[in-house]
Amino acid sequence: MIPHRDILERITDILARSKDVLILEHEKPDGDSIGSGLALALALSSLGKKALLLSQDPHPSMYDFLPGRHLYTMVSCLGPEDADPDVTVFLDCTGPERAGKALEYAHSETWINIDHHISNSGFGHVSLVDPDAAATGELVFFLLKAMGVEIDEDMATCLYVAIVTDTGGFRYQNTGPRCFHVAAELIDKGVNPSFVADLLYETRSLSSLMLLKNALQALEVYKNGRLATIDVTKAMLEDAGASFEDADSIVNYPRSIAGVEVALCFKESPDQTAVHLSLRSRSKVDVSEIAGLLGGGGHSRAAGAVVQGSLEQVKARVLGVLDGLDIWADS
Ligand SMILES: [Mn+2]
Structure with a gap:
C-alpha cells in the first residue's frame, strides 16, 4: 500500500522523462535531507539517469559512512552554469530559499517539492508535503517504490538514516507506525540497525x-x-x-x-x-x-x-x- 499514489505517479512520470536530475537539500543539511538525497540520487543512477545531490554546506562527518557520496557535491565545487538539469527535486525544504546558494542551480523548468514540514509553502510544479511522515526519507521510500526501483542495501541505509535521525532514534513525537513499517522493510533490504545506531548515537568526538x-x-x-x-x-x-x-x-x-x-x-x-x-x-x-x-x-x-x-x-x-x-x- 503506497500513500499519495496520484502525486507519486505524477512525480514518477516527470522523473521518467528526465535525463538530468538535480537534487537539493537544505542549508546545514541534516541526516534526513542527506539520507533522502543520497537515496534518490542512487535510485536515479540505477535507472541510468544523471543525478546530482547539491548542497550549500558540507555534510557533517558523522554521515561519511553513507554510500553514494560520488553523487554529491557542494556549490563551491561547481558553477551554476555547469548544471543543466531537466528537473530539480527539493528535499526537506519548507521553501526554495532553504536550499541557500544551491537555488541558483535550479534553472530547470520543473521543480518537485518533497517534504514533511507542516510549514512547507507548497511551492513547485508538483508538491508532495505530508506532515504525518516522520521524515522526508519516508516519502522518498514510497517514491522509489512508485518508480519501481529495486531498493538495494545502499539506498536502504540512506533512507534508514533519514528516518532514524529525524525521529531521534524512533523517540520523537513524529514516530508513528508507518515509519516502523518502512524501517522494517529497509532492514529487510540489508540495513544493520545496531551498526547505524553505534555510529550515530554511541560515537562522539x-x-x-x-x-x-x-x-x-x-x-x-x-x-x-x-x-x-x-x-x-x-x-x-x-x-x-x-x-x-x-x-x-x-x-x-x-x-x-x-x-x-x-x-x-x-x-x-x-x-x-x-x-x-x-x-x-x-x-x-x-x-x-x-x-x-x-x-x-x-x-x-x-x-x-x-x-x-x-x-x-x-x-x-x-x-x-x-x-x-x-x-x-x-x-
Ligand atoms: Mn526532515
Missing part, C-alpha cells in the same frame, strides 16, 4: 564532549523549572576545539531535565553578529510558533531561528518573548 562540559556551566532554569536554557559561545567552541556543528545536539540536555517543557540553546554565530536559537518542547508547547515570532520555523517539538544581535541582546529579547506567552501555568 572528544571535542564535542569537552564542549558539552563547557556549555553545561551555562545551564539556567526559569519559570518554576518549566523553561531551561543553555548557551554555546564562540569562546566555548574555541576552548573545546569544537566546531559549530558539534553544538547541534546540546539543546537536548536542558530539554532532558525533569519538569522542563521548553528548552532553548543559544549558539553564538562564528562572527558573533547573530545567535542560532534551537527550541525544543516536551509535550505541549508548539515551539514552531515561538520560532515564527522570531523569524524562524520548524516542527511543533523542534524548531529554530537565527536572530541578529549579540548573545546578551538575543537572550534578553527571546526570554522577553517567552515571558509574554501564556504557556507557563502549572498543569
Whole structure:
C-alpha cells in the first residue's frame, strides 16, 4: 500500500522523462535531507539517469559512512552554469530559499517539492508535503517504490538514516507506525540497525564532549523549572576545539531535565553578529510558533531561528518573548 499514489505517479512520470536530475537539500543539511538525497540520487543512477545531490554546506562527518557520496557535491565545487538539469527535486525544504546558494542551480523548468514540514509553502510544479511522515526519507521510500526501483542495501541505509535521525532514534513525537513499517522493510533490504545506531548515537568526538562540559556551566532554569536554557559561545567552541556543528545536539540536555517543557540553546554565530536559537518542547508547547515570532520555523517539538544581535541582546529579547506567552501555568 503506497500513500499519495496520484502525486507519486505524477512525480514518477516527470522523473521518467528526465535525463538530468538535480537534487537539493537544505542549508546545514541534516541526516534526513542527506539520507533522502543520497537515496534518490542512487535510485536515479540505477535507472541510468544523471543525478546530482547539491548542497550549500558540507555534510557533517558523522554521515561519511553513507554510500553514494560520488553523487554529491557542494556549490563551491561547481558553477551554476555547469548544471543543466531537466528537473530539480527539493528535499526537506519548507521553501526554495532553504536550499541557500544551491537555488541558483535550479534553472530547470520543473521543480518537485518533497517534504514533511507542516510549514512547507507548497511551492513547485508538483508538491508532495505530508506532515504525518516522520521524515522526508519516508516519502522518498514510497517514491522509489512508485518508480519501481529495486531498493538495494545502499539506498536502504540512506533512507534508514533519514528516518532514524529525524525521529531521534524512533523517540520523537513524529514516530508513528508507518515509519516502523518502512524501517522494517529497509532492514529487510540489508540495513544493520545496531551498526547505524553505534555510529550515530554511541560515537562522539572528544571535542564535542569537552564542549558539552563547557556549555553545561551555562545551564539556567526559569519559570518554576518549566523553561531551561543553555548557551554555546564562540569562546566555548574555541576552548573545546569544537566546531559549530558539534553544538547541534546540546539543546537536548536542558530539554532532558525533569519538569522542563521548553528548552532553548543559544549558539553564538562564528562572527558573533547573530545567535542560532534551537527550541525544543516536551509535550505541549508548539515551539514552531515561538520560532515564527522570531523569524524562524520548524516542527511543533523542534524548531529554530537565527536572530541578529549579540548573545546578551538575543537572550534578553527571546526570554522577553517567552515571558509574554501564556504557556507557563502549572498543569
Ligand atoms: Mn526532515
